[in-house]
Amino acid sequence: MSKTSWKAQLREIVGMDYLLDSPAALLAYESDALTLFRCKPAAVLLPADTAEVAKCVAVLHAAKIPFAARGAGTGLSGGALVAEGGVVIAMTRMKRIHAIDAEQRIAIVDPGVVNLDLSRAAEKFGLRYAPDPASQSVSTLGGNMAENAGGPMCFLHGTTANHVLAVDVVLPDGRRETWGDVQNQAQDLDLRGFLCGSEGTVAIAVRLYLKLVPVPEKVVTLMAAFHSIGEACSAVSAIVAAGLRPVALEVMDQATIQAVENSVYRTGLPTDAGAVLVIEVEGPSATVEHDLPQIEALLAGFELLRLERAETPEQRLAVWKGRKGAGGALGRLAPDSYVMDGVVPRSKLTEIMEYVAEVQVESGLPVANLFHAGDGNIHPHFSYDGRDPKQAAAVEKAGAKILRRCLKLGGSISGEHGIGLEKQHLLAEQFGANEIALMERLRRVFNPEDLMNPGRGLPMGKGCAEAFHRHGRIQSG
Amino acid sequence: MGGSKVAEQDIVHAKDAEDAVALLQGAHAEGKSVMPCGKRSRQARVAPTARADRWLSMADCDRLLWLDAEDQTCEVQAGMSMLRLREHLQGTGLELALMCRGEQSGTLGGLFLSAEPSLLASSCGPSRDFVLGGGWILADGTPIRSGARVVKSVAGYDVTRLLLGSRGQLAINTSLILRLRPAPRELHYYVVKAALWPELRDCLPPPRLLFPADESGYLLLQYANLEVKHNALQAFDFREGERQRCAYLEALTTQLPTPSPWLEATAEACAPGAPHFGRQP
Numbered sequence: 151m152s153k154t155s156w157k158a159q160l161r162e163i164v165g166m167d168y169l170l171d172s173p174a175a176l177l178a179y180e181s182d183a184l185t186l187f188r189c190k191p192a193a194v195l196l197p198a199d200t201a202e203v204a205k206c207v208a209v210l211h212a213a214k215i216p217f218a219a220r221g222a223g224t225g226l227s228g229g230a231l232v233a234e235g236g237v238v239i240a241m242t243r244m245k246r247i248h249a250i251d252a253e254q255r256i257a258i259v260d261p262g263v264v265n266l267d268l269s270r271a272a273e274k275f276g277l278r279y280a281p282d283p284a285s286q287s288v289s290t291l292g293g294n295m296a297e298n299a300g301g302p303m304c305f306l307h308g309t310t311a312n313h314v315l316a317v318d319v320v321l322p323d324g325r326r327e328t329w330g331d332v333q334n335q336a337q338d339l340d341l342r343g344f345l346c347g348s349e350g351t352v353a354i355a356v357r358l359y360l361k362l363v364p365v366p367e368k369v370v371t372l373m374a375a376f377h378s379i380g381e382a383c384s385a386v387s388a389i390v391a392a393g394l395r396p397v398a399l400e401v402m403d404q405a406t407i408q409a410v411e412n413s414v415y416r417t418g419l420p421t422d423a424g425a426v427l428v429i430e431v432e433g434p435s436a437t438v439e440h441d442l443p444q445i446e447a448l449l450a451g452f453e454l455l456r457l458e459r460a461e462t463p464e465q466r467l468a469v470w471k472g473r474k475g476a477g478g479a480l481g482r483l484a485p486d487s488y489v490m491d492g493v494v495p496r497s498k499l500t501e502i503m504e505y506v507a508e509v510q511v512e513s514g515l516p517v518a519n520l521f522h523a524g525d526g527n528i529h530p531h532f533s534y535d536g537r538d539p540k541q542a543a544a545v546e547k548a549g550a551k552i553l554r555r556c557l558k559l560g561g562s563i564s565g566e567h568g569i570g571l572e573k574q575h576l577l578a579e580q581f582g583a584n585e586i587a588l589m590e591r592l593r594r595v596f597n598p599e600d601l602m603n604p605g606r607g608l609p610m611g612k613g614c615a616e617a618f619h620r621h622g623r624i625q626s627g
Numbered sequence: 628m629g630g631s632k633v634a635e636q637d638i639v640h641a642k643d644a645e646d647a648v649a650l651l652q653g654a655h656a657e658g659k660s661v662m663p664c665g666k667r668s669r670q671a672r673v674a675p676t677a678r679a680d681r682w683l684s685m686a687d688c689d690r691l692l693w694l695d696a697e698d699q700t701c702e703v704q705a706g707m708s709m710l711r712l713r714e715h716l717q718g719t720g721l722e723l724a725l726m727c728r729g730e731q732s733g734t735l736g737g738l739f740l741s742a743e744p745s746l747l748a749s750s751c752g753p754s755r756d757f758v759l760g761g762g763w764i765l766a767d768g769t770p771i772r773s774g775a776r777v778v779k780s781v782a783g784y785d786v787t788r789l790l791l792g793s794r795g796q797l798a799i800n801t802s803l804i805l806r807l808r809p810a811p812r813e814l815h816y817y818v819v820k821a822a823l824w825p826e827l828r829d830c831l832p833p834p835r836l837l838f839p840a841d842e843s844g845y846l847l848l849q850y851a852n853l854e855v856k857h858n859a860l861q862a863f864d865f866r867e868g869e870r871q872r873c874a875y876l877e878a879l880t881t882q883l884p885t886p887s888p889w890l891e892a893t894a895e896a897c898a899p900g901a902p903h904f905g906r907q908p
């Protein structure tokens with residue numbers, strides 16, 4: 151099939167306006183939020199519904215053109231870009247909330263619905279969608295599912311996979327199926343679970359059936375300021391070990407606090423603190439009133455600079471404005487950012503933070519830490535200038551060192567951002583050859599020709615690093 | 628022992644994961660089909676048509692491999708029972724928040740591999756959400772690890788999710804990394820007229836557990852760490868509540884999981900060209 155004929159067919163399906171191929175229009179799709187990797191696609195499709203997605207995929211499959219689904223492009227591992235000659239299928243026009251069943255506490259949504267829009271829509275039923283990535287005002291529910299996104303509230307509520315009941319999918323050859331069951335009844339293979347976090351390499355989600363949770367009766371947010379990040383981490387470990395179950399335990403270090411306070415997200419965080427710990431407790435009033443004094447008593451064992459209780463929605467919002475805006479505030483510090491993502495057992499937080507500080511000194515680059523401490527999920531944030539190959543190389547080297555230490559401490563190289571293009575070489579250090587080979591064979595069951603998001607998620611050996619331009623021309627590996 | 632009639636000599640018991648690999652390879656060498664199992668207490672319900680020349684049981688592998696109470700995770704061998712795990716967790720203030728039929732008699736490997744529904748699913752999450760990873764043996768004898776020992780990991784495909792619930796058709800489970808949570812400090816039972824529940828549901832805190840009390844038209848509610856006061860609720864005797872809970876649990880009928888059309892292809896991907904294993908004719 152000639153190049154023009156597949157494009158013409160796709161145009162026919164989505165309509166003239168919804169196939170983009172002008173260089174200017176494609177520019178926005180050449181990377182995701184990890185700007186380290188870039189590649190301009192041959193075209194971008196903006197289908198309106200499931201039928202259009204299925205038809206487009208069938209055409210691409212017949213023409214053997216690689217393609218990748220894309221949500222809002224906020225991914226931090228290079229998942230939503232496609233190698234040269236490929237096509238991006240952007241889900242951003244598919245943003246209908248089809249139904250909210252308040253009785254069953256289920257929402258049926260398009261994949262392009264923005265995370266926060268669902269919680270806003272569910273609010274009038276006294277419900278909300280629990281997974282809350284810091285990108286929730288932009289990132290899509292389809293992208294969240296594909297990355298198994300987490301967020302501050304996931305300490306209590308679990309990550310996206312715990313909230314996806316079923317998914318309507320389009321397979322890499324254009325066929326449609328439903329995986330999972332809204333009643334949460336078992337099927338002998340949990341394809342729904344396998345799909346979550348598969349980084350768009352198994353199937354495209356075209357409709358999601360999501361679990362909603364009741365808006366809690368009472369919510370209180372504590373903001374504890376510590377002299378050092380080590381103490382904040384010790385407090386987290388102590389709270390977890392005491393069996394207390396706040397909904398969120400989030401840490402921001404001094405560099406983050408200062409970036410927030412120098413930005414539009416300013417919220418009055420103590421700039422003299424070594425770190426702040428945001429603790430949110432929610433539930434029935436009786437539970438909150440029982441847990442809160444226990445947490446406060448535990449915190450009293452530390453030498454705190456400040457402890458504030460935010461009870462009104464306005465006070466709580468002010469605390470969260472700082473935490474949720476921190477990524478954006480840090481992004482202003484340098485032309486490029488590298489937000490790392492690793493996990494350690496919660497009891498090893500202090501140890502890993504000490505190591506991050508060591509690596510920072512070695513790399514000579516500024517690092518800030520803001521992370522989901524309750525899950526042991528760290529996010530060292532490097533600010534650098536990608537135009538300087540030395541800085542870019544230093545960032546990559548530092549990142550790999552920290553992730554290797556996470557593995558050494560019994561952790562994982564990714565808690566929520568996925569492997570994408572970024573961490574393929576490290577996956578083989580977390581798993582052995584047998585495990586990687588099994589994953590590769592399983593991918594081929596669903597995506598036999600590797601047309602759907604090729605070169606992503608698993609160490610593909612050849613081609614992947616070369617196929618994408620590395621910003622700053624860093625050597626791979 | 629439940630399940631279809633199987634002669635004792637057709638069941639071989641693995642001492643550990645390495646032994647299971649050797650037994651599997653031995654069976655293959657003799658051209659025998661193999662079906663992994665625990666104590667076979669669920670087999671009649673979840674795999675009634677299963678047939679095999681040899682049953683490879685993991686029931687004797689019942690050690691706690693490690694427990695990180697601070698991180699609230701542990702790893703157990705597949706033959707561990709819920710009862711024994713509770714004994715190990717005594718004094719840690721932690722629990723595996725599951726309540727499944729047959730939990731007293733069967734192994735945890737069998738429980739998770741048969742995707743046994745948990746009565747606590749609506750308050751604590753479905754049983755599969757408590758498994759962070761584990762050890763497995765594929766049909767060709769290859770040992771693999773899945774997942775991680777931390778509470779959050781998205782490194783590579785979630786192979787654990789695919790294998791849980793597969794009723795031994797894809798791999799033998801040798802160990803499970805489990806996510807634990809703080810055990811309730813106290814439990815309280817209440818009764819409420821079933822007809823009132825739809826209206827009450829939204830004004831009461833969500834119960835940990837809810838089930839019909841006998842045939843009386845009443846519901847039994849179990850709350851953790853919470854005394855609930857409401858005109859329509861009546862406090863209920865704790866011991867009687869526990870008795871009714873156990874009776875309800877054992878009387879539960881489990882729906883047989885729908886077989887996936889992807890099973891054959893997935894099994895072939897797990898162990899290409901391996902002899903017949905774990906599949907039900």
Ligand SMILES: Cc1cc2nc3c(=O)[nH]c(=O)nc-3n(C[C@H](O)[C@H](O)[C@H](O)COP(=O)(O)OP(=O)(O)OC[C@H]3O[C@@H](n4cnc5c(N)ncnc54)[C@H](O)[C@@H]3O)c2cc1C
Nearest residue numbers: 221222223224225229284290292293296300350355477566
């Ligand atoms: C400031 C900032 C803060 C962030 N905070 C968090 C956080 O707290 N927690 C967290 O987990 N992540 C966080 N992220 C990362 C990112 O927002 C998440 O990974 C998010 O889930 C990506 O959603 P998206 O819609 O942008 O997907 P994209 O980036 O567009 O795509 C991500 C992946 O999903 C695939 N995909 C997209 N849509 C579909 C679909 N319909 N079907 C199949 N595959 C699909 C793509 O192919 C790609 O592989 C943050 C990012 C930024 C920039």
